[in-house]
Amino acid sequence: MDAKEISKAVIKRLPRYYRYLGELLEENVERISSNDLSKKMKVTASQIRQDLNNFGGFGQQGYGYNVKYLYTEIGKILGLDVQHPMIILGAGNLGQALANYVDFEKRGFKLVGIFDVNPVLEGMAVRGIEIQMLSDLPLFLRENLVEIAILTLPKNRAKEMANILIENGVKAIWNFAHVDLDTPDDVIVENVHLSESLMTLSYNLSQYRQEHVEK
Amino acid sequence: MDAKEISKAVIKRLPRYYRYLGELLEENVERISSNDLSKKMKVTASQIRQDLNNFGGFGQQGYGYNVKYLYTEIGKILGLDVQHPMIILGAGNLGQALANYVDFEKRGFKLVGIFDVNPVLEGMAVRGIEIQMLSDLPLFLRENLVEIAILTLPKNRAKEMANILIENGVKAIWNFAHVDLDTPDDVIVENVHLSESLMTLSYNLSQYRQEHVEK
Numbered sequence: 133m134d135a136k137e138i139s140k141a142v143i144k145r146l147p148r149y150y151r152y153l154g155e156l157l158e159e160n161v162e163r164i165s166s167n168d169l170s171k172k173m174k175v176t177a178s179q180i181r182q183d184l185n186n187f188g189g190f191g192q193q194g195y196g197y198n199v200k201y202l203y204t205e206i207g208k209i210l211g212l213d214v215q216h217p218m219i220i221l222g223a224g225n226l227g228q229a230l231a232n233y234v235d236f237e238k239r240g241f242k243l244v245g246i247f248d249v250n251p252v253l254e255g256m257a258v259r260g261i262e263i264q265m266l267s268d269l270p271l272f273l274r275e276n277l278v279e280i281a282i283l284t285l286p287k288n289r290a291k292e293m294a295n296i297l298i299e300n301g302v303k304a305i306w307n308f309a310h311v312d313l314d315t316p317d318d319v320i321v322e323n324v325h326l327s328e329s330l331m332t333l334s335y336n337l338s339q340y341r342q343e344h345v346e347k
Numbered sequence: 348m349d350a351k352e353i354s355k356a357v358i359k360r361l362p363r364y365y366r367y368l369g370e371l372l373e374e375n376v377e378r379i380s381s382n383d384l385s386k387k388m389k390v391t392a393s394q395i396r397q398d399l400n401n402f403g404g405f406g407q408q409g410y411g412y413n414v415k416y417l418y419t420e421i422g423k424i425l426g427l428d429v430q431h432p433m434i435i436l437g438a439g440n441l442g443q444a445l446a447n448y449v450d451f452e453k454r455g456f457k458l459v460g461i462f463d464v465n466p467v468l469e470g471m472a473v474r475g476i477e478i479q480m481l482s483d484l485p486l487f488l489r490e491n492l493v494e495i496a497i498l499t500l501p502k503n504r505a506k507e508m509a510n511i512l513i514e515n516g517v518k519a520i521w522n523f524a525h526v527d528l529d530t531p532d533d534v535i536v537e538n539v540h541l542s543e544s545l546m547t548l549s550y551n552l553s554q555y556r557q558e559h560v561e562k
Binding site: 143144146147148150151173174209210211212214216224225226228229230232233235236239240241279280303304306310312318320322324325326327328329330331332333334335336337338340344 | 358359361362363365366388389424425426427429431439440441443444445447448450451454455456494495518519521525527533535537539540541542543544545546547548549550551552553555559
């Protein structure tokens with residue numbers, strides 16, 4: 133299977149397939165038909181068949197999909213079959229929430245460090261990992277392999293720290309700071325702009341009201 | 348101005364314009380040309396002109412855009428000119444992080460209640476709001492106007508609580524639980540599936556490596 137042949141639209145839907153297949157596995161479901169999966173996921177069965185055909189011809193007519201095989205193959209495409217050492221910058225509530233999220237580790241995202249500026253937090257442990265000071269970050273990055281950095285810092289500090297991460301070879305940033313980072317092409321950034329998500333909700337709510345209530 | 352005439356693609360970009368215009372306002376910038384805004388936002392000036400033309404002909408050639416006016420108008424479109432009473436279900440790290448996010452209140456999202464199942468948290472205050480027990484939620488909803496509910500609960504409880512919210516007239520759910528909620532058409536849901544975002548990052552990282560390193 134060659135992941136490169138799979139379209140972007142399919143790729144965007146993969147994490148959702150992965151989530152549903154994982155739930156089926158937990159329920160000990162071994163096989164599922166595209167029709168049953170369609171009912172669960174509320175997309176058409178033909179979309180499911182088209183999407184999953186990208187993963188080879190193992191969904192035999194009348195037999196349904198092998199849940200475990202499909203889950204494993206999609207996991208590989210998503211890069212979840214290898215371990216990704218990860219650090220968190222910012223040990224506030226959001227940083228701690230992400231640190232405590234045990235499902236990440238199950239999927240290969242291994243937390244190896246947490247950093248903050250607040251000296252009160254120094255040495256406090258979150259899931260067995262001691263919070264270090266941000267000033268120690270450059271040395272840590274030179275001595276440890278880090279693939280993904282999670283930024284939960286205020287925007288000014290986020291930019292400064294992103295530069296330090298990049299200079300020290302970190303190739304992926306999961307950015308929760310309210311700022312667009314300026315990164316070279318070989319650094320992957322995934323933004324989670326929470327306030328923009330809340331504004332989208334607010335927009336949809338306003339629109340719905342205008343269309344339905346005010347008429 | 349009629350918001351309904353504005354295309355979905357433009358709408359999706361509005362929160363980002365809003366963020367940049369807000370930053371310009373903080374820097375006391377009164378006017379900005381599409382070229383200067385283009386450099387800041389890293390989109391083409393012609394895209395900016397096209398997008399912002401939706402908000403009427405106030406960007407006169409050579410004068411640039413009136414930052415404050417544009418900020419205010421986009422805010423109205425996004426529904427930020429009215430107050431949205433909001434509750435948080437789940438007072439763990441993520442719930443507390445969202446409760447402490449002061450920018451939400453500035454934009455009209457007013458926190459009026461926080462709920463959890465953990466009796467240890469009962470009565471503890473987050474930003475002056477006492478944590479209540481989830482069992483008190485139905486009564487609270489009958490006695491208080493709540494427009495938006497933020498769900499930061501485990502997936503099983505999230506579904507159950509979403510039903511209680513809907514039965515009691517809450518019309519918008521900002522869902523952080525790892526589950527697709529089953530809601531009627533008149534309830535707006537905005538999902539933040541954090542693990543799917545992290546998987547997208549991991550996918551892009553794997554792809555980049557396959558394309559650049561393994562060749």
